[in-house]
Amino acid sequence: MSITEAALRGGAISVLVLLAVLLLRDARRVPAARFAALFAFGVACYAVVSASELASGLPIWLRPLRVVAMGNPVVFCLFAAALFDDDFKPSWWHALAWLAVVATGAACFWIGTPPARIAFSTIGLACNAVGAWYALAGRSLDLVEERRRLRAVLVVVIAFYATAIITSEMLFPRGSGGPALAAAISAGVLTIVMVFALVLLSVNREGSLIPFGQSEPQPLAAARRKPAVAASFAERSEGGEDARLLAALRALMDHDKVYREEGLSIGGLAARLDMTEHALRRLINQRLGHRNFNAFLNGYRLDEVVAALADPAQEAVPILTIALDAGFQSIGPFNRAFKSKTGMTPTEFRREQLGGRLAAE
Template structure:
């Protein structure tokens, strides 16, 4: 009994600190951008982890009836879904919560609650199937989170946010899979005293690093700043004169950066590099003979863009708008205009156009031609 007391006190202390840090993160994340979907997803995950820290306490699992544990187990298993949603929100500034996300969380939470309250410890023929599905949840959503991170990581132009995202995704996936393996190897899926303490210690270490790094991040580095538009692209059409060089807001301009800004403006506005379907930050940097990190910094800090695809689509939309407003191109199909501007299909073009103007391309054309 006396030997177990220090370990119990250590476990309780670690859980207390973890919960305090998670609540602090929830406060920080939700304070500045309470209406932003990314902030809401972050707050939901941190609060879900608080429930997980409480519900995975060895004494709680051993002494509290399973029926009472069911809600906490439901939230804990549902955190795998929340982590997937959280990663998508982190990597997409225009992320929006969809019915699919809610349905996935409800299905997983209901399955976990049912298993805890009814199936666990029973001789039901459904037990192997039901419990197997629950054990697959962390693996499935860890893979989905990794795919979401890998497919959009390079588009992020905010360097410090990119590094934080990589840490969160790698450690989050590693923690999820590691603890899944430990639970699979434990009797009845319960953690022993030592493994439970290691579990909360690992979670605390991850949360502590994230909290420390987020304190050093400006709010606009992590989430989009409300009401601050990025620089509007200018596209040279037909025989128009070339655009002026991009202005530098720095009191002491960097000549090398000025040259890169002029080259970028010429490549995008005059040479129309944005028309290339496979244009990436790496290929554009190669085209400009510039290091990728310098091009990222220029587009982010000087032009105000946080996402490379959004930057490129700005030029594509500018060309499409000019073509749709041109009376001489009134008979040109919208699809042709979209493909010429660099969009790969009509669907993404229509969505981007509606988001930028509030009108469909056809409505925009009709309005502009009527004004002319």
């Protein structure tokens, strides 16, 4: 292994281990931070076992690091899901998926044939595609501007580089690409590690991408940091404009009930308020505390459904009709959202509210 490759890999491993330690120390209660730490540790393991010096064979004491690195594609998917899906909850089947991928990888490497290695590499590429999909699919609905801007930077770049790594391993197994390829891979690992670390640890006026130690809603925390008596004229003007826009937004939602409209987008709502999409995202996120546009709309929809299901005058109206009238497009998302809000199915809620007078639907 050349001095250049050793220096690049050593720097990447040091940054990754430090990042994992910081994430677990300061934000271990945040699922995205835990998966980010696991991903960073997995990349560090890969940086060790993929060194050109070990191309001829991996010592037994380093094989656990290869096992950890094999499961990293699944960890990458879970990290993307936890960071970008506010409703994501870790589950036991995620651990089973990790174990299944690791077992498959171990079997493929034990077999050692090119088709087996290609099969495992294909699994890695599929996981990268899922992670990139998480980054891109909900971008238009993301109200956290920093997270929205950094989706492509953080996840798509990592997915692209991981795909390049997997492809190079398929084309040049066991370090057959030579010193130049090994150095290029090492330089790429260090570059992507620095991007990964800077993005996750960067702090702005709204806080870091992953909220370290934050236990209260960001708008309240921000308001507490800002002295009321020392507010500048610009801040007072901005607050007055926000109050006007909030009143207009609430009028559209409470009086006009625009949340019932099919296909309502943040662009369409911004046009009605004569403001930019960026300004509307900031308003809903920082002033109302919502992180996702669909969740913002569903809050109004669920309030309407809850009131209707508790109303004796509407006990003969089918639940599906009430849900569709409130703006839900199908029964599946409605049932999930309703149970998440109330802890009960719509039928159970209606039966409880109306004193058990309804037969099971």
